[in-house]
Amino acid sequence: MGGDGTITIAVCGVGLIGGSIGLAARRRVGATVTGWDPDPMIRRRGLELGVVDRVAESVGDACAGASVIFCAAPVGSLLDLVGRALREGDPDAVVSDVGSTKQALVGQVDELLGAADSARFIGGHPLAGAETSGVENARPELFEGARWYLTPTAASSGIHYERLQRLLADLGARVLAIDPGDHDRLMANVSHLPHILANVLVSGAAQALGPIKGVPGERIPEVGPSFRDATRVAGSNPAIWGDIYASNSEAIAAALDGASTRLAAAAELLRRGDGAELAVWQGTAAEDRRRLFEARLVGGEPVELRVVVDNRPGVVAEIALALGRDGVNIEDMALHPAADMLSGAITLWIAGAAEAARAAQIVTALGHRPSVLNQAESGVGSGR
Numbered sequence: 001m002g003g004d005g006t007i008t009i010a011v012c013g014v015g016l017i018g019g020s021i022g023l024a025a026r027r028r029v030g031a032t033v034t035g036w037d038p039d040p041m042i043r044r045r046g047l048e049l050g051v052v053d054r055v056a057e058s059v060g061d062a063c064a065g066a067s068v069i070f071c072a073a074p075v076g077s078l079l080d081l082v083g084r085a086l087r088e089g090d091p092d093a094v095v096s097d098v099g100s101t102k103q104a105l106v107g108q109v110d111e112l113l114g115a116a117d118s119a120r121f122i123g124g125h126p127l128a129g130a131e132t133s134g135v136e137n138a139r140p141e142l143f144e145g146a147r148w149y150l151t152p153t154a155a156s157s158g159i160h161y162e163r164l165q166r167l168l169a170d171l172g173a174r175v176l177a178i179d180p181g182d183h184d185r186l187m188a189n190v191s192h193l194p195h196i197l198a199n200v201l202v203s204g205a206a207q208a209l210g211p212i213k214g215v216p217g218e219r220i221p222e223v224g225p226s227f228r229d230a231t232r233v234a235g236s237n238p239a240i241w242g243d244i245y246a247s248n249s250e251a252i253a254a255a256l257d258g259a260s261t262r263l264a265a266a267a268e269l270l271r272r273g274d275g276a277e278l279a280v281w282q283g284t285a286a287e288d289r290r291r292l293f294e295a296r297l298v299g300g301e302p303v304e305l306r307v308v309v310d311n312r313p314g315v316v317a318e319i320a321l322a323l324g325r326d327g328v329n330i331e332d333m334a335l336h337p338a339a340d341m342l343s344g345a346i347t348l349w350i351a352g353a354a355e356a357a358r359a360a361q362i363v364t365a366l367g368h369r370p371s372v373l374n375q376a377e378s379g380v381g382s383g384r
Contacts, residue, residue: 007031007167010062010089012081013072014046016129017098019138021070022051024171027140036062046135063089068167070124071097076243079108086117094160096124100187101247102151102180110155119313120160123151123180125187126173133237141172148173150320151180158316158346162333165320174329177320188251195241196256198234201227302331302349303356308369311337311344319346322366328359 009025011018014037025031035052036059037043043055056062059081063069069089071081078099085095099105102123110118128146148168152161168175178186205227245252269281309315316335323330330348337344350356356372363370 007068008066009033009167010056010066010069010085010093011035011052011072012059012062012069012085013037014042014051014135015072016133016135016137017126017142018070018072019046019049019051019135020128020140020142021072021098021171022046023138023140024143025167026050026053028172029167029170034062034066042135049135049138051135051138058088059084060088063093065090066093068164069093069095071095073097073099074240074243075099075101075105075247078105079112082109082121083113086113086121091116093120094157094164095121096150096164098124098126100125100191100244102149102183104247106151106153106180110153115155118155119157122156122161122164124164124168125149125151125183128173143168144172146173148175149178149183150175151183152177152317152320153180154314154317156314156317158335161316161320162335165330165333169330169332176327176329177317177324179321179325182325184248184251185254188248188255192244192248192252193255193259195233195236196245196252197259198231202231202234302351303353303372305348305350305356305359305363306371307346307348307363309344309346316346318366319348319363319368322362323348323359326358326362328355328362 007025007029009022009031011022011033012035014022014035018035018037022033022035025033032054033052034054034056035043035046036056037046046052047055063085066089069085071078071085073081078097082095082097082105085093089095097105102125106121106123109121109123113121126143126146126148128142128148150161150165150168165175205223266281269278307319309319320330328350331351332349334347335344336347348359350359353372360370360372
């Protein structure tokens with residue numbers, strides 16, 4: 001925090017995501033934001049566009065005095081940048097990243113850095129972006145309603161997790177804790193595999209269509225809308241996606257093996273030529289898509305769930321990950337250590353009484369003692 005209570009944030013990497021973090025933090029929570037980027041021109045442009053209050057000439061300069069540090073760089077550069085932020089920033093600052101693969105980075109931070117530093121690092125990945133990149137396209141509403149994954153581990157500091165989770169919720173994001181390996185397997189199937197398939201589709205079409213017979217140098221001028229939609233992400237930034245593929249290669253390859261098996265089964269189905277069977281297959285795909293995209297509608301005012309816990313390392317991550325695995329969103333969080341520091345309470349705000357009751361069951365199964373408070377007991381709103 002700044003001397004006047006204003007939260008201070010450092011953004012290392014002032015592109016679309018980093019710039020949008022800066023804009024959202026400045027406008028939504030009144031934060032003071034310092035930005036650093038390896039490209040001096042981008043640093044200056046970020047200042048001109050108002051995404052940061054100040055530009056820094058080095059990572060250490062950017063991180064000095066910040067209570068929250070975001071590392072927004074290509075996946076291949078993140079370990080070095082996170083290490084510098086942890087070493088050169090304030091010893092109490094929480095450090096996070098926005099990379100789309102998590103297991104390798106989280107494991108390397110835990111392995112290479114000391115316990116005190118790795119406890120302050122909470123891996124993150126916002127599912128937000130746009131077809132356009134660069135700081136010029138940053139916008140403060142980018143994270144409004146967007147899922148933001150956090151990947152705490154047993155070594156993660158509960159105090160630092162709470163600080164980061166609350167800030168992200170204030171930026172408008174829907175925060176969910178997830179195991180780093182589960183995150184990468186999920187992304188392999190819903191993000192990385194579609195890029196692979198888009199690349200394969202355009203390469204295959206380019207070879208199959210070729211020049212129009214009898215018209216030298218000309219190619220078929222139009223493609224259908226389904227092809228355009230399916231291949232929109234083909235050839236996305238090669239340097240960035242090369243790093244992503246390399247850092248999550250095993251999970252992506254497994255997803256591709258599964259897709260290959262399903263494609264082979266589809267080819268066999270087509271060879272049988274049974275129209276009714278094919279119609280059922282098509283309808284099943286439509287139903288699967290509906291279920292995948294159907295949002296969980298959670299209504300009602302935030303309900304306060306208070307959990308009494310032993311004061312031990314990893315307890316906050318344990319609860320957050322358990323709720324995340326079952327899809328329960330934590331709208332807000334607060335920690336209340338007891339005077340003897342041997343135990344304490346974690347207050348969670350969950351949207352809707354039904355979700356709060358479900359959260360209480362999950363926490364009870366972990367061996368903790370939760371209680372759900374009504375609005376009169378918990379106060380109005382989220383309790384912030």
